[in-house]
Amino acid sequence: MHFNKDSLYANPLGEIATFKFDESVVNVFPDMIQRSVPGYGAIISAIGLLAGRFSRSHSHCYDLGCSLGAAALAMRERIAAADCRIVAVDSSEAMVERFKRNLVADGSKPSIDIQCADIREVGIERASVVVLNFTLQFIPLADRAALLEKIYRGMLPGGVLILSEKLGFEDARQQALHVDMHHHFKKMQGYSELEISQKRLALEDVLLAESFTTHRHRLMAAGFDSVEIWFQYFNFASMIALK
Numbered sequence: 001m002h003f004n005k006d007s008l009y010a011n012p013l014g015e016i017a018t019f020k021f022d023e024s025v026v027n028v029f030p031d032m033i034q035r036s037v038p039g040y041g042a043i044i045s046a047i048g049l050l051a052g053r054f055s056r057s058h059s060h061c062y063d064l065g066c067s068l069g070a071a072a073l074a075m076r077e078r079i080a081a082a083d084c085r086i087v088a089v090d091s092s093e094a095m096v097e098r099f100k101r102n103l104v105a106d107g108s109k110p111s112i113d114i115q116c117a118d119i120r121e122v123g124i125e126r127a128s129v130v131v132l133n134f135t136l137q138f139i140p141l142a143d144r145a146a147l148l149e150k151i152y153r154g155m156l157p158g159g160v161l162i163l164s165e166k167l168g169f170e171d172a173r174q175q176a177l178h179v180d181m182h183h184h185f186k187k188m189q190g191y192s193e194l195e196i197s198q199k200r201l202a203l204e205d206v207l208l209a210e211s212f213t214t215h216r217h218r219l220m221a222a223g224f225d226s227v228e229i230w231f232q233y234f235n236f237a238s239m240i241a242l243k
């Protein structure tokens with residue numbers, strides 16, 4: 001598969017607009033996320049493995065904030081349970097249209113139902129697997145608890161929530177170290193200082209990272225039985241919450 005290279009922030013931008021998941025981002029998204037999120041490919045593969053283990057017959061597997069559907073497609077490869085439907089949701093029309101256009105039906109695998117909607121408004125029912133892969137970080141802080149409570153209520157006993165997030169750290173030195181190491185990672189991936197600093201400004205008010213302690217407390221308050229980090233690479237982590 002050929003991916004367009006992300007050069008959205010390569011030239012000096014007079015004014016830096018707030019980051020949006022529009023057509024220009026969609027065009028470069030696979031390259032952008034792969035070069036910006038340390039461990040992204042490993043996390044996507046593991047989501048497939050976890051879906052293979054946790055999916056149940058006559059249940060739903062949700063990919064909330066699916067973008068181009070990388071997690072939904074990884075789940076489709078691994079789910080063996082009969083009559084298990086994958087529901088992929090994103091509020092960006094540009095993302096959803098591209099995912100639909102790219103999707104090749106495979107009758108031998110679970111179907112993927114792609115919806116353009118706000119995940120704060122979609123119903124969650126009979127869920128054996130729920131994926132929030134770098135999506136909760138874009139939801140306003142005030143709305144996060146209610147969203148996680150709704151997800152918990154819609155899950156079957158024994159279900160799994162996979163929550164991947166950019167983390168923040170309470171300790172100032174840890175915070176500075178992880179942010180700096182992430183920038184080094186991006187440099188190694190070919191991004192310039194200008195690209196890194198301009199994108200950082202664009203994300204400032206929309207990507208709100210919280211600490212693992214905050215995530216854990218909120219998930220436990222929502223009802224989850226246990227919460228652990230199964231993967232971390234600098235300030236990018238993926239958690240497993242069990243119902």
Ligand SMILES: Nc1ncnc2c1ncn2[C@@H]1O[C@H](C[S@+](CC[C@H]([NH3+])C(=O)[O-])CC(=O)[O-])[C@@H](O)[C@H]1O
Nearest residue numbers: 021065066067070090091092118119133134135138
């Ligand atoms: N309220 C909302 N409702 C629905 N979607 C939303 C909302 N807010 C943001 N989004 C969507 O959440 C996605 C976040 S990207 C997820 C990557 C993907 N999971 C992947 O595994 O490749 C993460 C990143 O780019 O860092 C975007 O497609 C938004 O449109």
Ligand SMILES: O=C(O)C(=O)Cc1ccccc1
Nearest residue numbers: 032033036037166199203207
């Ligand atoms: O690029 C960054 O600095 C990030 O934090 C990750 C990211 C990846 C893709 C879209 C938005 C944010």
